[in-house]
Amino acid sequence: MLKRLYDWVLSLAARRSAAVWLAVIAFVESSVFLVPADVLFLPMCLARPERSYRYALIATVASVLGGIAGWALGYFAYESVARPVLAFYGKLDAFEQMKSGIDDGWILLLLVTSGLAHLPPIKVVTILSGVVHMNLALFVVSAVVARGGRFFLLALLLRRYGEGIAHFIEKRLGQVVLAVGVVAVVGYVVVKVLGH
Numbered sequence: 001m002l003k004r005l006y007d008w009v010l011s012l013a014a015r016r017s018a019a020v021w022l023a024v025i026a027f028v029e030s031s032v033f034l035v036p037a038d039v040l041f042l043p044m045c046l047a048r049p050e051r052s053y054r055y056a057l058i059a060t061v062a063s064v065l066g067g068i069a070g071w072a073l074g075y076f077a078y079e080s081v082a083r084p085v086l087a088f089y090g091k092l093d094a095f096e097q098m099k100s101g102i103d104d105g106w107i108l109l110l111l112v113t114s115g116l117a118h119l120p121p122i123k124v125v126t127i128l129s130g131v132v133h134m135n136l137a138l139f140v141v142s143a144v145v146a147r148g149g150r151f152f153l154l155a156l157l158l159r160r161y162g163e164g165i166a167h168f169i170e171k172r173l174g175q176v177v178l179a180v181g182v183v184a185v186v187g188y189v190v191v192k193v194l195g196h
Contacts, residue, residue, distance in 0.1 A: 018044050022055060023062040030066030030122050030147075031073060032085050037063065041151065045158040052155035060148040067126040067143045074130025082127045091124050098128060107134050108142050115146025122147075 015021065022044060026037040037059050045052040073082040086092040098110075098120070107129050114125040129139050 026062035027066035031070035056151035056155040070126025071130040074127035
């Protein structure tokens, strides 16, 4: 089923309404959808490199709005809506573990790693942000930086290097960003431990 869903999202890149679909996918990815917007964003940028930054803006705005929807799910409807969504994706146990003892610093860090490398999935972090009642303005700013950073970096790479960089992006960029995220997490833990 996931493969069919992935293929369907990929097929949207060839449609005239691709930009609208990009906004829809980026929005729902940030709150409830499993397939990342990159599946649609990358082929769109490769097909029309001159529109890469426009697509990055569309994806960023829609993703942040979807993140706000995820935050609202966590804040206002965790038990009735968000919990069943997380259970459906098999993320409920991981979510419950993350929820215990988390503070705004951890949430910011998770937003960065999730926004840049999809680890943990962005929908988990947006819902978690609402559950722990993270300040909405701080959440929005960090989501803009993390998601915008990812989409605009991808747009820049695709515009500059085209098809040649696409394989690297699909296979290795996530690993590079994950390594940077691990360094950030370790740095944060060290600062927290030394601060006590």
